[in-house]
Amino acid sequence: METVWDVLTDFTVRNALLGALLLGTLSGVLGTFAVLREQSLLGDALSHAALPGICIGFLVAGSRQLWPLALGALVVGAAAAWCVLLLTRHSRLKSDASVGVVLSTFFAGGTVLLTYIQNQQLPGQAGLDSFLFGQAAAMLPSDLWAMGAVAAVGIGLVLVFWKEFKLVTFDPGFARSLGWPVRLLEGVLTSMIALAVVIGLQMVGVVLMVALIIAPAAAARQWTQRLETMVLLAALFGAASGAAGTLVSLVRPGLATGPLIVLCATGIAALSLLLAPRRGVVWRAVQRRRTRAEVESGRVLVDLLQLARAHGDENYASAQGMINAVYGADAQATLVRLEKEGLVRPVAPEHGTGRHWHLTPAGQEAARRLLEGRRDGREE
């Protein structure tokens, strides 16, 4: 017990863990808006565009402190978003091509700057390329403060402009008709993705950051229809993946934190896609089976009642072959299920072969109700 506590209070671990929690929370909140506004892959472009931003920040500040690097990433990220917007609005390129162009050329520019810095033998540039995949262990308390400030700005903006962001996300046309500065609000929302990217630089790096923007939000979307709940859930999922990824990476030295966080987030998303009530794939499949069983039972009950009535006796036991013929398929499984529910009962054949079935009083009642419902439906 004590060893676990020791690990958790270890300086490096505590920093990494706090950083991961901050990152997960913020990217969950901001990712929600990105995913709902169908700008998921813009997140990819912005995170790749952070690389030249980092390099420029380093060249300007001349040191590897997080502040200037983050500022550079933020500014260049915003510039990249603006380029995507410019290309989408004023050229014939579709939005995917615009995103692809900006993503790849900005990243290429980043690699050029990276090699430039390396070849200049500038002091303190060691490990600048760790921002490609993040390096949680290299986190300093001062970095944590910077990340905390960025997260506070991001979440503060969301809280202050909650109503505006909500309307712009779901009905920008209506927002415009109210005279709101929709373009500006959309611009702010988009640039805020760059905030999440900046905060993720140290933890997961620019290459995989897109997963942390999309996965928690996509997971949260499966569980709820309300924006409030979705934002909270996404923050929770993001923070949980951040913490889980960081802790797993402690198991063995050399395990990169970033990919583990990403895998945790994707795992949560996969589980949500499968299991979430109403939207989940498994949930839907179960529901479909249940509905099918209901329809089958109903049809067999009605068939039995009509067969019995044709013989002038609602307690008449029909041969299973006859039931199959009327039903149009093998009714065996459905009959067994109905027997378990106490709606039909098998009887030994009085004549001929094969099993015979008759409705119990409860079954007759159910079949009658179904038949009446069917007739009402037809009259409408």
Next chain:
Amino acid sequence: MVGAFLDNVDLVIIAIGALVGISASLLGTFLVLRGASLYSDAISHSILLGIVLVYLISGDVHSPYQVVGAALAGLATVYLSELLGASKRVKQDAAIGLVFPALFALAVLLINLYARDVHLDEHAVLLGELAFAWLDVVPVGSLEVPRSLLTMGIITVVNALFVTLFYKELKLAVFDAGLAHALGLKPRLLFYALLLLTSVTAVGAFDAVGAILFVTFVIVPPAAAYLLTDRLWLVLLGGCLIAVMSSVLGFHAAMYLDVSIGGMMATITGLLLALAFLAGPRYGLIARFLRLRQQRVQAHVRMLLVHLYTHEHEAEAEMENVPRALEHHLRWSPRLSRAVTAIAQQQGLITVEPAGQRLHLTEQGRRMAQEVLEPWRRI
């Protein structure tokens, strides 16, 4: 001669870059036009998983099965993304963004765990190092050919063959998938074939130039060419030309600045696209701006002509058809009225009396005013 070419390191490096560019932009043209260009980004990341898995099974970084593994990983990415998108649980773009980072993260993790010591790291996959591509040679006959040059050459031929043979089918599938389907051309199958080749090209490109340069070459040259022309075959050709130009310019720029060659080539494609975006003849920003201004000036000139024409035979002509009246009646600034008058005079539509500054329509100007006012008289 071939030997001399192979001895020239600079040329070999440029040639490898150009081959990657040509093979990528041939396929990229159709991806960009179909709106599926980001699949190239996804594929270029997730092939790493295929490569790692094949390495873990075969223990060989350069095994030929790499291509198979990577191609399968690429197709799996696309298939999973499409499946997820089709389930309507998440939007298509989010589906892509969910699948490929996960596969890439898994690959990085596997490298972390099992393949620490080999030359197979995620940085190399992303960035590549074109500068050393000529060092790794394979014997072909009596020649020693750089491996990347050979693989990219073969891949370029295959891609060019694919695009030429299925040109008509690809064209129809991209522009009218419904019709292609109705004609029994199987556009979906063709799309997957296209993405299979994209994966194979990505594997071939990744140790020479890295995944990111590959993505750039898939998307940017065709996009730039598309900004310049409407003809599909011109987009294909233009994309190849832009790719080759980027390789040549990028190489020299990289040598001059002493930076990453691949990165510089990719950056140059971006600059060329920016150039096409700004200065393209028909769709360029500048051309459109100039056209707009031209139209505005022409509208003013027509207004002037109509004004002069309506007052031409009236008693107030002395008062109306002078520059001062334009300022009052058309609410033009003195500068604007001077400029428009000058342009109309230049075009031979009006004459200006030197003494009273009276403005007279020429025969041509009168005809134009009549056309504006009574267009139905025009024959």
